[in-house]
Amino acid sequence: MESTTMKRLLTITLSVLFAGLVQVPLVAQDLASNLKSSSSESSSSTAAVGFLYTSLNGEGINQVISIERLADGTLGKQTAYSTGSRGGANRKAGGDAAGDFDSQGAIQIIDNNLLVVNAGGNTISVFDLDRKSGRLTHKRNVASGGTRPVSLAFVAKPVSRSEYWVVVGNQWNNPNVQKGGQGEGPIEMYPDAAFHAAGGGHEKVLDERNISLFSFNSRTGVLQRERRLATYPGTNGGPATVAFNHDGTKLAVSTWGIAHFGTATPTHQKPSRVYVYDFDKKTGHVANARFYEEKGVSGSIGFSWDDDTSNLFVSNFNLTVEKRDHSLTVLRDNGRGVKKIAHFGTGNGSDIDEACWTVLNPTGDKLYVSSFGGNLISEFNVDASGNVSKVGGRSDTAFALRKTGTPPGDTKDMFITADGKHMYVLGAYQTFTVSEYSLSNSGSLNLASEYAIAAATERGAGAYNFLGLTGFDR
Numbered sequence: 001m002e003s004t005t006m007k008r009l010l011t012i013t014l015s016v017l018f019a020g021l022v023q024v025p026l027v028a029q030d031l032a033s034n035l036k037s038s039s040s041e042s043s044s045s046t047a048a049v050g051f052l053y054t055s056l057n058g059e060g061i062n063q064v065i066s067i068e069r070l071a072d073g074t075l076g077k078q079t080a081y082s083t084g085s086r087g088g089a090n091r092k093a094g095g096d097a098a099g100d101f102d103s104q105g106a107i108q109i110i111d112n113n114l115l116v117v118n119a120g121g122n123t124i125s126v127f128d129l130d131r132k133s134g135r136l137t138h139k140r141n142v143a144s145g146g147t148r149p150v151s152l153a154f155v156a157k158p159v160s161r162s163e164y165w166v167v168v169g170n171q172w173n174n175p176n177v178q179k180g181g182q183g184e185g186p187i188e189m190y191p192d193a194a195f196h197a198a199g200g201g202h203e204k205v206l207d208e209r210n211i212s213l214f215s216f217n218s219r220t221g222v223l224q225r226e227r228r229l230a231t232y233p234g235t236n237g238g239p240a241t242v243a244f245n246h247d248g249t250k251l252a253v254s255t256w257g258i259a260h261f262g263t264a265t266p267t268h269q270k271p272s273r274v275y276v277y278d279f280d281k282k283t284g285h286v287a288n289a290r291f292y293e294e295k296g297v298s299g300s301i302g303f304s305w306d307d308d309t310s311n312l313f314v315s316n317f318n319l320t321v322e323k324r325d326h327s328l329t330v331l332r333d334n335g336r337g338v339k340k341i342a343h344f345g346t347g348n349g350s351d352i353d354e355a356c357w358t359v360l361n362p363t364g365d366k367l368y369v370s371s372f373g374g375n376l377i378s379e380f381n382v383d384a385s386g387n388v389s390k391v392g393g394r395s396d397t398a399f400a401l402r403k404t405g406t407p408p409g410d411t412k413d414m415f416i417t418a419d420g421k422h423m424y425v426l427g428a429y430q431t432f433t434v435s436e437y438s439l440s441n442s443g444s445l446n447l448a449s450e451y452a453i454a455a456a457t458e459r460g461a462g463a464y465n466f467l468g469l470t471g472f473d474r
Contacts, residue, residue, distance in 0.1 A: 005241025034260040048076060050432065051134035052424055052471040053107055053318065055087070056080075056456060058464040062087035062118045063455055064107070064127065066134050069471065073422040073448065081127065081136045081454040086117025088148060091462040094176065094190050098462035100429060101174045102317075102356055102372075103150030104241040104413065105470030110164055110254070111218035112152055117149040117168070117467060124149060124168060126221050131474060133457050136416075139221045145212030145228060148465065151241045152317070154216065155248035158281055162219040165284050167229065167251060169239030172209035175202065177260040177268040184263050189371035195234070196268060202234040202258065211253055213284050229277075229286050234258075236273045236293065244279065245305040250333065251279045251286060251313055252305065257298035259318035266320055272300035274314055276333045284353055292331050292338035296320035302357035302413075307364035310334070311386035314374040315369050327355035328369055328380070330388050333459060342388055346371055346378040349396045359414040359423075366443040368414060370425060375402040375411045377425065377437075377445055391443075400445035402435055409461070411468035428466035432456035 048068035052075070056063045062083040068076035089246040090099035114127040114136060122144050128137040146219060153168035175195055180187030197199035213226045230253075232238055237256030244251055253275045260266030271293040277286035299318035306313070309331040319326055327346040331338050346369050347353035353374030360367055360382070367380040367388060378399040381389045392398035402411055402425070412428035427433035432453050437445040456464050 014158045025388070044425070048134065048474065050304070050417065050473040052469065053109075053114060054413070054434070054453075054469045055083075055107055055424060055467050056464045057087040057089055057467040058455070058456075058458070059087065059089045059091070061085065062116075062121070062125075064114070064116055064125075064136060065453055065455055066136060066322045067434065067451075068134065069417070070449065073438060075434065075436065075449075075451045078454050079135070081138065083116060083118050083125040083141065084138065085121030085123040085125060085141050086116035087464070088467075089196060089465045090120075091460070095178055096157050096173075096190050097176065097190070099176070100462060100465060101148075101150070101171065102240060102256070102301045103169070103171065103467060105151040105153060105174055105243060106466065107470050107471055108154060109470055110216065111162070111243055113218050113221055115166070115216075117144070117150055117152060119148050119150055120468065122147055122149060124152070124223060126223050127192045128221060131472065140223070142214070142223045142225065144168050144170055145225050145438050146210045147172045147208040148238075151239060153242040153244050153251065153280070155244045155281060162217055164216045164218060165281070166214040166216045166223065167242050168212045169242040169253060170208060170212060171212050171238035171256065172206060172239065174237065174256050175258055177233060177258065178269070179262045181263040181265050184261045187268075189268075196258070199324055200390055202270070205231050206234050207231055211239055211242055215284075221284065222329050226284060230275075230289065233463070235270050240301045241303055243303065243305060245310065246307055248281050250310065251277045252303065254300040254303050254314060257300065257318065259299045261318070264321070266318065269296070269298045269318060269320065271295055272298050272316065274303065274312065274331060274338060276338050278335075290333070292340060294323070294326070294340065296323035297329065299356070304358045304360050304367065306382065306386035307360065308384070309386035312387065313358050315355040315358050317372065319352070324352070325349055327353070327371070328378075328388070344380065344388065344390060345396055347374045347376050347396065347399055354409075357413050359416055361416050361439070361443065362418055368423070370411050370414050372411055372429075373409055375406045375408060376400065377411075377414065377423075379443060379445065400437065400446065400447060401458055403447065403450050406431060407461075412466060415469045415471055417471070418473050424471075426466050426469050428464070432464055432466070
């Protein structure tokens with residue numbers, strides 16, 4: 001990395017720092033004229049064919065945002081609902097990171113209920129969901145069983161139409177290291193140097209950094225904690241995403257690792273892990289823990305289980321130079337261990353575009369990976385055996401960009417409609433927007449519009465850190 005580039009990067013937030021390392025390709029045409037912002041009163045709910053939901057995760061009381069989705073894919077009226085518990089944004093935390101942290105699955109719909117994490121309040125909010133109007137009614141907040149809840153997963157209990165197991169991933173924090181190479185400025189360690197030292201705090205296993213099990217009755221909306229399922233050492237980070245496989249017999253957990261940012265040589269990076277457990281749907285117990293980790297691969301955030309196999313598609317954002325082609329790792333769990341079977345770059349493969357989130361299309365034959373730093377969505381093919389291949393004739397797989405001029409370090413969660421025709425993408429960290437893409441019959445993405453979230457009234461990187469994006473059809 002050239003020293004002039006590094007000096008420029010160190011004057012801005014960590015999210016923009018990422019972008020200084022990304023070579024963003026030119027777009028065939030300027031799409032800015034096609035972009036628009038929705039007002040909070042732009043349509044009536046009677047025209048809506050479905051709804052989207054995200055959470056602001058700001059520095060104050062958290063809010064869930066409901067957004068009408070119209071038949072042509074455009075977005076309409078927005079409504080904000082208070083959770084009564086704090087979001088997790090904190091612009092004063094983590095130096096250049098400005099409080100940024102990541103997860104997938106922060107908001108889930110279970111029957112006629114919506115559950116959402118409150119990362120700063122250490123609670124889960126339960127809302128009644130009216131499927132005709134999309135309206136939410138807050139019912140209760142429940143302690144998450146740990147510190148900084150970030151991800152939710154659920155599976156139906158056997159012989160029940162309304163009873164579910166819910167697993168909550170409590171991340172605790174995301175310790176990291178920044179800078180420290182030649183011309184990069186002095187090394188910075190968060191929360192402090194003692195945490196990262198040999199024998200230091202990173203080696204501790206904390207009760208509050210865990211996955212916790214709850215029972216949920218979708219008829220009454222009662223969410224009740226059962227027990228802690230597992231805890232994690234800080235060396236490999238706390239949970240970022242929790243998710244059940246297609247039949248609910250396996251539970252996977254990705255961890256954040258310890259990332260080393262703002263440097264050409266991440267010498268203090270420690271690898272993420274992807275754990276898999278056998279899950280007993282009758283009792284809610286986990287067993288037979290196994291995990292994958294690889295030196296040089298850290299920041300494992302979003303992942304998706306293949307629809308039919310025991311393959312996992314995992315995104316990784318903090319990579320050493322030697323592992324730049326590991327933005328996506330394909331893992332296979334055989335019940336005894338978790339092995340890597342393939343790996344791919346995203347965006348322009350040699351760039352640091354910071355791949356962090358994954359989503360499969362409804363038919364399970366397309367995988368999309370969104371990249372925070374490069375503000376792009378990469379497209380992959382998935383075959384019937386859960387094998388991944390790149391799209392197109394270039395050395396790197398096909399990808400679509402966000403709106404021209406989007407500040408680097410902004411793109412997070414994705415949601416695809418049930419008919420597979422539209423994708424929505426969060427501008428979660430700086431623009432506070434939802435971008436709408438149309439999907440062709442082949443699965444390629446075309447940027448259509450961008451919508452500002454009206455309730456995000458503050459400006460500046462990290463004022464909010466939107467968590468989760470989900471929805472349903474009426």
